[in-house]
Amino acid sequence: MKATLNFIRFICIGCIGLLGFSIQAQLVNIESKRMHTDSIRFVLSSDLLFNYTDNNGAYILQIGSNLTTQLKSKNLKSIYFFIGNVNLIRSKDEDFQNSYFLHGRYNYKFTKVVRFEAFVQNQNNQKLTISERNLLGVGLRLKLFSKDGSLAYLGNSYIYEVESVASSDQKFYNHRNSSYLSLNQHFKKFNLDLTGTLYFQPLYDNIGNHRILSQFKAQMPLTKRISFSALYNYAVINFNSELEDNRSSNVSFGFTLNL
Template identity: 60%
Template sequence: MIGTYKPKHLKSLLIIVIYLFCNALNAQLVNIESKRMQSDSVRFALKSDLLFDYTDNNGDYLFQLGSNLTTQFKSKDLQKIFFFIGNYKLIRSNEKDFQNNWFFHLRYNQKLTSLFRVEAFIQNQNNTKLTITSRNLIGAGIRLKLISSEMTRVYVGNAYMYEIEKIAETGQHFYNHRNSTYLSSTHSFKKTSLNFTETIYFQPLYKNFGNHRVLLQVKAELPLTEVISLSALYNFSYNSFPAVNDIDRSSNLSLGITFNI
């Protein structure tokens, strides 16, 4: 017997799909390399987007709000870089949040030689759907340009981070000294203007390497105009938290449009 179609059933299914997708998409470890703006002579750059959506079917509503901002400013001599990333995402239905998170990152980069750079950064992020619901950190380190050609750039970096993590469910706070090491490469293709960025991060505690985070990311961006680009992003993350006997794993592939100013 064929059942009667009910919009609210479809609505519930849609909410579940969105919840699962977004939960996989938002790991606590964020790849700053994919956000950097690799432009040697441009002093100011900005990328931004905003999403607002409200749907109501027979009293069952779905509200979505999302915003992203990435901006970079260089000094007149192009040796100093101030870099900011901010985003906020909310998905709510019938007074229940399926996603509610934000992320802010401010970084200072000082070029000392063609090879050597120093960096300092602060970061705040919150995600109510992860084991570690809140994470705040401050850090500093070095960044080396291993390869620099017209089509390819390769960087390696290492930094010290002091972080404060919180588990909302138990009220626990963790005060950690963590290391962050990454290897990143960017490749450009002249004929198509296609850009690839690949990055791998490893972030263990100094006192316990069993408490660590790993992120592998591949990003492709294809400009359509000077302002609009098609983008594809693949993430794989692994987060180990022995203190709470929990492990978070996630992988996802996403496609989208990027606006550049």
């Protein structure tokens, strides 16, 4: 029975990887989720997975849901952006994964180059050292160049964050800087989009306490509504304290429905 349960667990975790639902660290790459839709004012992208298996009382419950939506103002200068994600893999004895992520962002276009951004975020992952993270942030986003299907962005933001450690009931109130470089390339011949992003997020008063995220994403539309994507993430969280540092990497493949 234990071997059967472990096999089901492996299959469930594999399915989540294939559908691109997993969030393995507190660092989440918003760049990979942005919607470059030109004059299209409303876009919604959603995934949903539910699975329940019971073998003589030994069960696995799996829920995965991902929602991304964007709304632009009539003059296309203001963008309202929201991401929601829930992941749960539960058995009778333990949770293999239990996390959620919510992110709301406002973007205003001052010029062709300069954009203002403000955002709020709440995320929870009971399997990590930092079990809950809440933050508010404001900053600027600069378009470095846009030519022949190539896009490059540089961003810098101030973040106020509250982090919780469930195992010890500790809370940390931090002032953090967030910088990122994002490169996007569209290959018209293959209808293929490639995105590479690098984030660096140190504390203002302790640069040794920092987060690094690198991501590579490839996406190709299969039909007008369905796209195939592949992601590689590598994240490092250094606390520069008695807390255990976190390192994670993952590869995922998935299909996305675009409405």
